[in-house]
Amino acid sequence: MSVITGFLGAGKTTLLNRILKEPVLENTAVIINEFGEIGLDHLLVDTIDDGIIELSSGCLCCTIRGDLINTLEDILRRIDNGRMKKIDRVIIETTGLADPAPVLHTVMLHPYLVMRYRLDGVVTLVDSVNGLDTIHSHEEAVKQVAVADRIVLTKTDLEEPSDGLMAELKHLNPGATVLKAQDGSATAAALINCGLYNPETKIPDVQKWLKEEAYKEEHSSHGHHHHHGDGHDHDHHHDPNRHGKDVRAFTLETDRAVSNAALEMFLDLLRSAHGPKLLRVKGIIKTVEHPEQPLVIHGVQHVFHPPARLAEWPDADQRTRLVFITKGLSEGFVKKMFDAFTGGVAADTPDQTAMMDNPLSIGGFSGTFK
Known part of the structure; x- marks a missing residue:
């Protein structure tokens, strides 16, 4: 499942129209809010059923009926009943004013949907002409950039992105790949x-997924790269009221193996007390119980995917590495909390030993860390 988001006027419809014609998306279902709003310019081949149409590319397109959960469940029912062909992918296009986190939570929290759908990534479109002003003015635009795996710059044929915009995107989400729609x-x-x-290959590519080096590079240049833009951007970056000014991207890493219980308590406390401030969390963790089989976690705000236990380390780097994008939550605070649980708490205390066999209480997780 892929989510396409971006602020009003960023060009989501134009991008969808183009990529849906590519063969790689042949068996794709597209979920949009209203057919009339999106203006897909494909020839509509046929109406398969109420609310579902087939596009000339072979993709299926449907509107959100009731809510997203109902729509995703309806697609599965139609496939299981043989009323709809099997699909390889679902693309969800959010409204321009949407905070994408609730869309991601829909799949990550639902016990049935999480078994049938796997979140691939978030694609966020940013308008090269108005993007910087939009980010500075709208909280939703900040979150759209912060949760992105791919950032697509649009309208670069009208205006190349300014140094200020590029610096802001790197500050908000150093790990995202930035592409241009027009090139x-x-x-x-x-x-x-x-x-x-x-x-x-079905083999995990941790370096490509985590991109912790990008976070380190951003961290080392923090406070310097914001001054390279023109005067207009310079003024914006010193506006004390602008959105995104308290967004931080950073990494935590350690050679120490972490006990399941310590990891659970750290994440549970962080999630329950500061969930709204955790825009994105990703990590690969070396646990005491299974040091040769790392644990992979992925969270958006207070909701985490079910953890995945890899069969083995994908490369020679066997350190625990966590990357964070936070808003209003300092790196120092998170690091002290992490060190307290992973370095300052004995692994064999009664409370921790008892917790090792208990189901996780972290929102969105299922099962245990075994």
Whole structure:
């Protein structure tokens, strides 16, 4: 499942019209809000059923009926009953004013949907002409950029992105790949398969997924790269009221193996007390119980995907690495909390030992860390 988001006027419809014609998206279902609003310019081949149409590219398109859960469940029922062909992918296009986190939570929290759908990635469109002003003025635009796996710059034929815009995107989300809609780089193939696993080899590509080096680079240049833009951008970056000024991207890493219980308590406390401030969390963790089989976690705000236990480390780097994008939550605070649970708490205390066999209480997780 892929989510396409972006602020009003960013060009989501134009991008959808183009990428849906590419063969790689042949067996795709597209979920939009209203047919009339999106203006897909494909010839509509046929109406399969109420609310579902087939496009000339072979893709299926449907509107959100009731809510997103109902629509996603309806697609599964139609496939299971043989009333709709099997699909390889679902693309959800959000409204321009939407915070994408609730859309992601819909799949991550639902016990049935999480078994049938896998979140691939978030594609966020940013208008090169108005993008910087939009980010500075609208909280939703900040969140759209922060949760993105791919950022697509649009309207670059009208105006190249300013240094200020590029610096702001890197500040808000240093790990996202930035593409341009007008230069041909934002192909369907470039926008999908953002997840942990290489779809061809099925082998996890941790470096590509985590991109912790990008976070470190941003961290080391923080406070310097904001001053390279023109005067207009310079003024914006010193506006104390602008959105995104308290967004931080950083990494935590350690050679120490972390006990399941310590990890659970750290994440549970962080999620329950500061969930809205956690825009994105990703990590690969070396646990005491299974040091040769790392644990992969992925969260958006207070909701986390069910953790995945890899069969083995994908490369020679066997450190625990966590990357964070937070808003209003300092790196120092998170690091002190992490160190307190992973370095300052004995692994064999009664409370922790008892917790090792208990189901996780972290929102969105299922099962245990075993």
